[in-house]
Amino acid sequence: RRGREGIDISYAVSDDALAPLKKLYIGFGDSTILTMLDHLRQKTAIKMTTAQKYDYKTNGYNAPWDPTTSITAYFTSLDRFQISLSDRGIATSDAEKTMAAGAQMWNSEMFTEDQMLAWENKPAEQQTWANLQAYFTEKWLERKQYSTTTAKQSRFKEAALAAQEKEAAEAEGETQAMLFAMLQEQHDKQIATMEAANKA
DSSP: OBOTTSOBOTTTSOHHHHHHHHHHHTSSTTOOHHHHHHHIIIIISOOOOHHHHHHHHHHHHTOOOOTTSOHHHHHHHHHHHHHHHHHTTOOOOHHHHHHHHHHHHHHHTOSOHHHHHHHHTSOGGGOOHHHHHHHHHHHHHHHHHHHHHHHHHHHHHHHHHHHHHHHHHHHHHHHHHHHHHHHHHHHHHHHHHHHHHHHO
C-alpha cells in the first residue's frame, strides 16, 4: 500500500485493480470465524477416503472398555467419538452408539449373563442411549459395592485363618517340644542305665 516514499498509493488506483491484490495477499480478511472454520474443514483439511472413514468408525466403536476404569468415562468417550464422526462427515446415530456400547458390555465380562439378558430383553424403544447408560452404571456400581464388601469379608477370613494357623503352629511347636523333652529324658535314662551296667 505504500510507495518508496511511504505514501499510500491505494487511492491512486481503482478498486478493480486492488481487488486481485487483496485476494492474493489478504485473502480471508473479511471472513467470519465460522466461514473460516468451514473453509479449513472442507477445503484445506485432509479429506478421508470412504475406506478411511469406515475404518475410523469401526475401530472407534470397537475400542474395548477396560472394566478397571470408570464406566461413565467410557460413555463420555463414546459421546466424544460420535462428535468426531460428525466433524469428519461420517454418518452415525445414537442407536448405533448404543449398540456398540452394548457389545462392549458383553465383551467386558463385567456383568452376569442374567444382567445382560435383562438388557437384551427390554423392548427396542427402551434400548436408548440414556437408558443403557443408566442401566449399566447401576449394575457396575452394584458390582463395585459387592466386590468391596467381598474383599473386606475375604480380608477378615484371611486374618481369622492366619490366626488359626498361627495357633495351630504354636500348639504343634509345643507338642514337638514336649515330645523332644520326653525323648531326651528317656535317652538320658537309657545312658544312665548303661553306665551303671558297665560299672557293675
